[in-house]
Amino acid sequence: MAELQPVRGTHDLLPDDMRAHRHVSDRARDVAATHGFDEVATPIFEFTNVFARTLGDTSDVVTKEMYTFEDKGGDMLTLRPENTAGVCRAFISNGLAQHAPVKFFYSGPMFRHERPQKGRMRQFHQIGVELIGAPQPLADVEVIACGRAILEALGIADNTVLELNTLGDTDSRQAYRAALVEYFSGHADKLSQESKDRLERNPLRILDSKDEGDRKLVADAPVFSDYLNPESVDFFGTVKEGLDALGIAYRLNTRLVRGLDYYCHTAFEFTTEMLGAQGTVMAGGRYDGLIEQLGGPSTPGVGWAAGIERLSMLVGEQAPAADRPVVVVPMGDAAERQALVSAKVLRDAGIRAEYAFSGNMKKRMKHANKVNAxxxxxxxxxxxxxGVAQLKTLDDGEQREVPLDDLAAACHRG
RNA sequence: GUGGCUGUAGUUCAGUUGGUUAGAACGCCGGAUUGUGAUUCCGGAGGUCGUGGGUUCAAGUCCCAUCAGCCACCCCA
Incomplete structure (x- = not known):
């Protein structure tokens, strides 16, 4: 194991990257706030059970992607692979059922032991929202609308498509699942090896297989809409009407499935063609059974999560640049002391200010140029x-005299 | 976890059929007389060629392993 090398799948966020991340999470936080979502932070690790019990023991996340370890007290802990389970645990731990419905926004690192590739890291960052305690389909609409508004605020909504599907309620889903298993079991010999495994673990996934042989079988497979009960159809209908009312375009995708067991009814993804194989930029859905599975009171929930790295890649060059500073260039001992004071005056006024304290005049000016002053x-x-100073604007090379006792006003840009 | 491609200065790359002191650009540092940058000119530093083995008189160039990166599968944000 090479030292001085970051752990595989992790990376450093240097100032430019960090600024791009902050841009995404700051805009998201602001927009979420206008939708009534308040920020929360839950621990980045939880008892392993929190994830094992909610994500389903057949999911990839639980079976092979979790960073799990035993702490000194003998407890099994896991670095969070996603944050819905953690937020729901917090909902239960803090007895928030009495305040339901609650609306939370979060932002932070997640950890999954996967093979790194474009848009996929072992430590990555997500923003997300959860609306807990609202069974109404309009809650789904609000959650999606919030997500869409964030993409708009970031200027990338036009690069994404909202894909929408319903997984129905528990009865519908189980009936459909049974029908699928029966159908594919009858053709098991023609299924790809991967889909044979999926038949055991998550038969709905077969619908989305990329294998050509599988696709032929899928073409004649039972259709979900035939198994949705009236309640589920109504629920989905209301969601679609809400989106229509808001003018939010979507594409129905009956193959859109969820890998995590706790999802029901609405499932959606904002996807893009611009990020290679990792096209999902924001994904979520309804998870009515999750809190009960965790041992809390039966409480419905709906939310989404989005990868900050992926959003940043889409935002690209549109992210704002760093503030350009004023560089204070003193010449002489007395001036150096005055420079300390002048920089403080500027900083107190909210102006980004730096010193150039080393070398001759030329060096100092060079420094000013280098830090993009x-x-x-x-x-x-x-x-x-x-009692004055020379203020030289570096883009046009013009210089004028400004009074020291009114520096802050003189040094405002514009 | 599986497969393909890649790994040479801080960065992006070049290195001919294996053959002497491994190159460029950009960046960095210094200089072109006195208190004025970015443009120009001159000079300089910086690489045990990812790591460890092997083949050979000789390896950055070939072979094996290992680590890492990229891309795809799986899965997902």
Missing amino acids: WAALILGDDELAR
């Missing part, structure tokens, strides 16, 4: 004696 504030003995 928009102006240099030059302070020499002359100026000091007269």
Whole structure:
């Protein structure tokens, strides 16, 4: 294991990356707030059971992707692979049922032991929202609308498509699942090896297989809509009407399935063609059974999560650049002392200010240029004696005298 | 977990059929006389060629292993 190398699938966020991340999470937080979602933070690790009991023991996440370890007290802990389970655990732990419905926004790191590739890391970052305690289909609409508004605020909504499906309620899903298993079992010899495994673990997944032989079988497979009971059909209908009312376009995709067991009714994904194989940018759905499975009171929920790295890639160059500073350039001992004070005055006024304290004048100006300053504030003995400084704007090279006792006003850009 | 491609200065890359002191660009550092940057000119530093083995008189160039990156499958954000 090479030292001085980041752990596989992790990466450092240097200032440019960090700024892009902050841009995404800050905009998302603001937009979520306008939709009534308040930010929460839950621990990045939980007892392993929190995930094992909610994600389903056949899911890939639980069977092979969790970072699980035993702590010194002998407890089995897991670095969170996603945050819905953690937020629901917090909902139960804090007795929030009495405040339901609650609306939460979160942002933070997640961990999955997967093979890294484009848009997929072992430590990655997600933002997400959860609306817990609202059984109404309009809650689904609100959650989707919030997600869509965030994509719009980031300027990337046009690069994505909302795919929508319903998994029905428990009865519908189980009936359909049984029908699927019966159908595919009859053709098991023609299924790909992967789909044979899926037949055991998650038969709905076969519908989305990329294998050509599978696809032929899928073409004649039972259709979900035939198994949806009236309640489920009504629920989905209301969701679609809500989206229509908001002018949110969507594409129905009956093959859109969820790998995690707790989903029911609405399932949706905002996808893009611009990120290679990892096209899902924001994904979510309804999870009415989850909180009960965790041992809490039967409580419905709906939410989504989105990968900050993937969103950042879509945002690309549109992310804002760093603030350009004013660089204070003193020449002489007395000026250096004055420079400390002048920089503080600027900083107190909310202006980004730096010093150039080393080398001759030329070096200092060079430094100002290197840190992308928009102006240099030059302070020499002359100026000091007269209570002024030279403010040189670096883009046009123009220089003018400004009074030291009114620096902040003189150094505002514009 | 499976498969394909890749790994040479801080960065992006070049390195001919294996053959002497491994190159470029950009970046970095220094200089072109006095208190003015980014443009120009001159100079300099910086690489045990991912790592470990092997073949050979000789390996950055060939072979094996290992680590890492990229891409795809699986799955997902």
